[in-house]
Amino acid sequence: MxxxxxxxxxxxxxxxxxxxxxxxxxxxxxxxxxxxxxxxxxxxxxxxxxxxxxxxxxxxxxxxxxxxxxxxxxxxxxxxxxxxxxxxxxxxxxxxxxLKKYSPSIQFFSIDEVFLDYTNLERHFGPPEMAAxxxxxxxxxxxxxxxxxxxxxxxxxxxxxxxxxxxxxxxTLFTEEIPSKLWPLPVDELFMVGSKTKEKLLEKNIKTIGQLANTNPNFLYSFLKSHGILIWNYANGRENSPVRNESLPMKCLGNSTTIPFDVTTKEDAHKILMGLTENLCFRLRNLKKCASVVSVSIKNNLFEHYSHQKKLSHYTNCTKIILESVKILFAEMWNREPIRQMGIQLTDFCDSDFHQLSFFDPDPIKYKHLDNAIDKIRLKYGKDSIFPSCYLHSKINPLQGGVIKEEDYPMMSSIL
DNA sequence: TCTGGGGTCCTAGGACCC
DNA sequence: TCTGGGGTCCTAGGACCC
The missing domain is CATH 3.40.1170.60 (MutS, DNA mismatch repair protein, domain I)
Structure with missing residues (x-):
């Protein structure tokens, strides 16, 4: 091999x-x-x-x-x-x-990080360091x-x-270089050791990646569960996932926004939620997907974070249907404390081409045509070319959330 | 330090079924 | 009426990444 x-x-x-x-x-x-x-x-x-x-x-x-x-x-x-x-x-x-000139196998891990498989390519561009x-x-x-x-x-x-x-x-960091180059580093420099895990490791007197590598994995499991086994393998340089050319199926889609002022009224909250839902459903439809789980999250002015989610009886990408769920979830959870940030997440997807229409939808075909018409106008004239009238004379922007404006970008996964 | 917005994965508890 | 164990689904929350 x-x-x-x-x-x-x-x-x-x-x-x-x-x-x-x-x-x-x-x-x-x-x-x-x-x-x-x-x-x-x-x-x-x-x-x-x-x-x-x-x-x-x-x-x-x-x-x-x-x-x-x-x-x-x-x-x-x-x-x-x-x-x-x-x-x-x-x-x-x-x-x-x-990068594609140097290998047929590249994988974007985030907007500014790429993996490239250089295995068996030395005859083209020389030894690895020369090629790099x-x-x-x-x-x-x-x-x-x-x-x-x-x-x-x-x-x-x-x-x-x-x-x-x-x-x-x-x-370079080849397997034989692990003890000299990787093990002396502070433990939180290891990928997937964040601030919480670092604190727990320091409590057990594990300060370097080398100390982590040489700890009994059963002991790590006892206070870090499966994450302990993951970082123990990483500390020992063990990882074998392939460089993937195609992106993995999407698991979650969300939009959130920090409002410039603390929201204290239901009316303002609903406007924010509508903006987020419109933006999110527009993205969902562009991806040719439907979702069945809707989640609403809130961060209050004390930076406390909580969320409510609900599984719908069927898959949908209809703005009106999702917004109704969003409003119900919000009403269930909000105790009228000042809100700093709101978000909506969708999970559990299917392809929109073949999804099952619900008998209970008021008029699914009608709303589908409405969503499609609005999407077409937004694609042609820009996202802010059409918006609900309640935003007129409002201090709230009609389309909330989404730092990425033009198209959806493949994001990283926490598992390499 | 007064803390964005986009994601993925894991865990734990409760409901419900056999 | 009380006891059991195993499995799956749902929900809330937390950890990590860039």
Whole structure:
């Protein structure tokens, strides 16, 4: 059996790099990568967090996910640019086109991370490190941004290797290098060890990936359940999932939004929920799917989060039917406390072409035609070209949620 | 530090059935 | 009326990722 060679390509400070390249192309004489800068939301709309930071911004101890307010305190002259997701998707797709020249087997893991299977391809582009450098420099020369490439015996090791030293670097992490390169690292640098798991491991005096690797898995299972076995295997470099060319079937579809003000009335809440439902059902129909489980979630002004869900008697993608369920679920759970964020999620899908119509629907064909007519107008003239009249003179936007505006993008899975 | 929006997977308890 | 065990479905919540 031939030894597998997997690459993990990771764009350095993706959103910020892409923004910087775009601004240079537009004639700007400032490279955002060379000054303290971040891509972030809008402080006034309460969605103000750091999505990506430049290396100079990192020197001010600015972290991804922190508030723009806090970042500004650390660096008063910080440059903040709003995100442009359509641009990022185009950059991501362009990188994918380059990668396809080097292997028939690539898998997008997120908008800025790709796995590439280089097994048995040495005769084309040389040994793995040479090929990885070729790819890295090809992307830099053609598209203007830098990537890190990790090379490993499986996807996990390749991903860990791409994290080592940044930017614009190639690193290897083969099985025989695990004790020297992986085991000395702090345990929370391991993929799938987040803050909660880190705390529990520290309580047991497990501080490094090496200590985790050499812990009895039964002991880990006793306080982390199956997740303990997963991270124990990862700490030992064991992982064998294939680089998948085709995307896995969708499991969940949702839209949520943080409202610029705390919602305290049913009327405002219903407008938000209608906007979210319209947007979500539009996406669902574009994917040619129907769903049978509807879930509504709320975050209150104390940041407490809770949700209610319900299985419908049949599959549907009809805005009106889903909105009715959403309103019922909301009424069941809301105790009139101020709401900061609302979300709607759909799960359990079937293909819309063949789904069973319900006898109990008021008039399924009529609503289907209505949804289709609205979808066509929105596709042709833009999403905000048509909206319910209750939004006129309202302080609430008609279409809520959805950072990705143009099309749906394949997202990552927590399992490699 | 006063914390977005998009996902996936897992667990636990209760209902219900045989 | 009380006892049992196993299986599946449903629901709520939590952990992780980018």
């Amino acid at each position: 031939t030894k597998r060679v997997i690459f993990h390509i990771d764009v350095n400070s993706a959103y910020l790099s892409w923004e910087a390249v775009y601004q240079l192309q537009q004639g700007s004489n400032v490279d955002l990568r060379e000054i303290p800068s971040v891509v972030g939301g809008d402080i006034k709309k309460r969605s103000g967090i750091v999505l990506a930071k430049s290396i100079p911004a990192k020197k001010y101890n600015i972290k991804t996910g922190e508030t723009l307010f806090s970042a500004k305190l650390k660096c008063p002259h910080l440059v903040i640019v709003p995100p442009r997701y359509k641009l990022y998707m185009d950059c991501s797709a362009a990188m994918g086109e380059i 450098n070729l790819i890295k420099d090809d992307i830099k020369k053609t598209l203007g941004f830098t990537v890190n490439i990790g090379i490993g015996s499986n996807k996990l090791l390749a991903k860990m290797a791409s994290e080592f030293e940044k930017p614009d670097k190639v690193h």
